[in-house]
Amino acid sequence: MRHSLRGKITLGYYAVAVAILVASVFFVGELRTLEARVVLGQRATDLFNTVLEIRRFERNYFLHHEAVDLEENARYIKLAQEMLTANRAGFSAIATQARLAQLRALLDDYQRRMSAFAAGGQQPVESFEPGVRSLGKEVVTIAEDMAALERRQIQTTLASFSTLLLGVIVCMALLIVLIGRALSLRVVRPLQEMEASVVAISTHRRESLSAPSNDREIISIIEAFNRMLKELDVRQKSLMRSERLASLGTMLSGVAHELNNPLSNISTSCQILQEEVGESDPATQRVYLAQIDQQTERARNIVRALLDFSREQAFRKESVLLKPLVTQTVGFVRGEVSAKSVVQLFIPEDLTVPADPQRLQQVFVNLIRNALEGLGPGGQIRISAQLKHVSGPPEGTALGSGCDGEGEVVEISVIDDGPGIAREILPRIFDPFFTTKEVGHGMGLGLFVVYEIVDEHDGCISVESTPGQGATFRIRLPSGKSRPRLSVGGKGES
Secondary structure (H helix, E strand, O other), rough: OOHHHHHHHHHHHHHHHHHHHHHHHHHHHHHHHHHHHHHHHHHHHHHHHHHHHHHHHHHHHHOOOOHHHHHHHHHHHHHHHHHHHHHHHHHOOOOOOOHHHHHHHHHHHHHHHHHHHHHHOOHHHHHHHHHHHHHHHHHHHHHHHHHHHHOOOOHHHHHHHHHHHHHHHHHHHHHHHHHHHHHHHHHHHHHHHHHHHHHHHOOOOOOOOOOOOOOOHHHHHHHHHHHHHHHHHHHHHHHHHHHHHHHHHHHHHHHHHEEEEEEEEHHHHHHHHHHHHOOOOHHHHHHHHHHHHHHHHHHHHHHHHHHHHHOOOOOOOOOEEEHHHHHHHHOOHHHOOOOOEEEEEOOOOOOOOEEEEHHHHHHHHHHHHHHHHHHOOOEEEEEEEEEEEEEOOOOEEEEEEOOOOOOEEEEEEEEEOOOOOOOOHHOOOOOOOOOOOOOOOOOHHHHHHHHHHHHOOEEEEEEEEEEOEEEEEEEEEOOOOOOOOOOOOOOOOO
């Protein structure tokens, strides 16, 4: 039971039910006691009323001398005696045995005198009446005292019952609060910790959930959630690999163009050397050989960059010169750039950023391709970067763990003068599989991959667009002060 949320909740319900049952049994007992007191009080009141009837018929007889009044007086005397006998045990709770014996003796004496008076009839009423009235008065006084005492006891019992009821209600409320608190600690707290863990996973501060308790249901949920996370991670990596391969296919035409220049230079130099074999001086030969070596190195760098882009690598930040990386990327996608379209770079030569060069290059490939899709002849893409101090998120639709940060960042802008993006779809363009293209013309993963990579770098990406006036993508990455350890782009130019 204790290793199950259901067991803990059931145990809490049982505890409340037992507490309510105990309180109910207790109150039933108290109500029975109160009921007995009320019944006894009613009997004491009935005795007092009977005694009053005895006195009433006594007075009527002495006034009118009717035989029927005397008979009623005798009947009520007998009734009072029977009530005393039948309720002796109960009346002992409101009067002492001596007091009850006195009341019995007074009733008996009263009965004898009335019986003797009725039987003889010779004694004058004036001499008989005072003694009878005195006895009757004593009987009334004792019966009245008993009834009054019982009423006070009932009132006391009711007051005690009310106080007890209030106390039990307070105790029950406290008990329920304590049980609720215990359930909260044992049931709600693990759920809250799970919620915090899920939030941490969504912000990339954690990669898996840990069990906050040993409850069976919690462990099952954690295991299922972690399996789902692993599956999502595998699928996401597969999707990103597919997107990178698609980008690689796009880049191949640009690489062919990039390789064509150094290969042409190598071919030209070789032809000249072949034509001048034995005729040219050694200095000229060394010049052409140096050109061949330079262009060969340039081609090697282009191939190496392409292999680095296509190779699956673990995420690793290093200080990267930004302009050579962007220049090389533009060269790779040159095959998709219209002959009349222009890509302009406004990036400082010495601006560096701590990043994974392969993933950052994937970002630029996807953003440039995205801009080119709607760009017609004569269109322009402007890529700029600067070191900037920020204190809040950028304007427009912004996503990423670094959007709310403060401090110095490298802000990269990719601006095009294409048709722009409709206002209603702006908030959705970074969603996976969201695309406005026809079926078979894209999976809708390009901008999602961009967001994933930027977020992986603790950065922020935003987009602003006005239909008919182009779109602006801004990327903010944490700045780096160290000099680059690796230059991307080799000796050649894009």
